[in-house]
Every structure is written in structure tokens, then in C-alpha cells.
Amino acid sequence: MIKGQSKKESGFSKPSVLEREFQATVIEMAKAFGWECFYIPDSAKAGAVGRPKGWPDLTLCHPVMRILIFAELKSDSRDSQPSTDQEKWLTILVNCGENVQLWRPAMWDHIEKVLQGPAERTLLALDRSDVGRWMR
Ligand SMILES: [Mg+2]
Secondary structure, eight states, X not given: OOTTOOBOTTXXXXXXXXXXXXXXXXXXHHHHTTOEEEOOSOGGGHHHHTOOTTOOSEEEEETTTTEEEEEEEOOSSTTOOOOHHHHHHHHHHHHTXXXXXXXOGGGHHHHHHHHHOOHHHHHHHTOXXXXXXXXX
């Protein structure tokens, strides 16, 4: 948990604005709700391990709900926008029909709904009308 922040009913606190801490909290909560998570801790070294530059931070798969999500994480700062490489991959994945999300700490309530389920609520959150959120 992040220091100085209160826990919500789920037991997870809204993370700080630092992307590294935000990612750690999202991963922790995702695993607690049964998601399998693929991520590379230091994205700057992604090329060295085979992940293309700009690939989303998190690949999340829920084996029970059968949902796959690609999530790019950004801080709440206005300056924190997807890079050109990130925009390329987010667009490719959206065009392939995948669930692509751009998540920021300010969107914590939305993220909790997506990760917690139940399935009906999760599917609503992942409705196609929501997929373009990352472009805002
Ligand atoms: Mg990121």
C-alpha cells in the first residue's frame, strides 16, 4: 500500500502519481482478482528482452472471465502522453479488436471496476465505446 493514503473497500488504495508505483499497485490488485499479468519492470530495457518499443505496459488475462486487456499506464500529468511508438501499438491493437486501455491514477475507480468484476460490470467497462479512452 502507498503511505498516507486510505484503503477503499477493496483493500487497495489509490496509488501515487508516480507511474512505477501506479503500475505496482495495478499489478497487485489485478493478481488479487485472478488476473494473469505480463509486464517488463523496466520498459527502457524492453528492446533487450524482445518487447517492441512502445508495447503497452501491461498485458492482463483473466482465465475465468476470459478477458484480455492491453493497458498503457501514464501518470496524471498533462505531459504524460503516449509516445509515438506507444500510439502506434495502441492503434494496431485497437484495430485488431483488442481491449486497449490508457489508465491513469485519476481513473482508479474505473480501473477497480474493470479488475474486480463481476463479469457483467467488467464487460460494461470494456464496452467498445470505452476502448478509445487512451486517445483523450
Ligand atoms: Mg507507461
